[in-house]
Amino acid sequence: MKGFAMLGIGKIGWIEKDKPACGPLDAIVRPLAVAPCTSDVHTVWEGALGERKDMILGHEACGVVEEVGSLVRDFKPGDRVIVSAITPDWGDLNSQRGFAMHSTGMLAGWKFSNFKDGVFGEYFHVNEADANLALLPEGMDPGVGTMVCDMMPTGFHAAELADVQFGDDVAVIGIGPVGLMAVAGCALRGAANIYCVGTRAKCREVATAYGATGFLSYKDGDLAEQILDLTHGKGVDRVCIAGGTVDTFDEAIRMVKPGGIVSSVNYLGSGDYVKIPRIEWGCGMGHKQIRCGLMPGGRLRSEKLAALVTAGRVDPGLMLTHKYHGFDHMEEALMMMRSKAADLIKPVVYID
Helix, strand or coil: CEEEEEEECCEEEEEECCCCCCCCCCEEEEEEEECCCHHHHHHHHCCCCCCCCCEECCCCEEEEEEEECCCCCCCCCCCEEEECCCCCCCCCHHHHCCCHHHCCCCCCCCCECCCECCCCECCEEECCHHHHEEECCCCCCHHHHHHHHCHHHHHHHHHHHHCCCCCCCEEEECCCHHHHHHHHHHHHCCCCCEEEECCCHHHHHHHHHHCCCEEECHHHCCHHHHHHHHCCCCCEEEEEECCCCCCHHHHHHHHEEEEEEEEECCCCCCCCCCCCCCCCCHHHCCCCEEEECCCCCCHHHHHHHHHHHHCCCCCHHHHEEEEEECHHHHHHHHHHHHHCCCCCCEEEEECC
């Protein structure tokens, strides 16, 4: 089979590989729609995970089951499925501790385009199919379904980690697709004011549709000072970080109230240390919490988020600004995520 791969740091291209083998608990899936992610950009061009040679990229896909293992009970060939970007080993002790995304090791639930070939191939392998696949709801566009794989669960996890409560004021730093889903998640959890950091007009338009109440820009000066001005010096109850760098935590700590929470689901692709301002952190005693995490994976998560979409609670399809048809557009779509055109939120490639 062919696949679109990371050939080495800074290098991408098509390669030929053997079709993956199916274990007794596993499934082989043929993609219907795939979406490149900024994480793919960090992996290839920043070398954030270290060197990877001839590794097929991608971790966001909806597809058709081609083959299942002898012990798979709930899925069969021909089923249209959502494939979670995070596919844990559910029997691992870390999974039993409640941290399935770290099963067998830190971040090791993230297998696609990290420890094994990803979904940008003619076929791809899914471990523990009964626990890591979900049926694509009847009538759901598979391109919209790809947003349930990663963008929606990651953005919603930011709202969960921040423990957003009814009436909270929240700042969301970064309104790419993950940040936009964080806005939607905060709104669903009852946030009052949601202040968003981002300048692109299309992102602001969609953020408003998801519940944003105000916008800030790095171009207008220090973000923390802007938030403090907006809140009459009080700061916000919660901060969700979905973009930025290791330096972003400095501003987040300075804008959150004592007793507040800073959550981060941002993939820090470079830098050695996160910077936290000592005084504004209450000299370590300000009850300002920092919670960071990789999105939860698995079937139940996907089914619940897909139910929110089908019930009309949120429409992740608003983020699909660029639609391509055919594997030949894979490189073009990925390069769009790298260059981030002004009118881009998320590209999707349909495998017709």
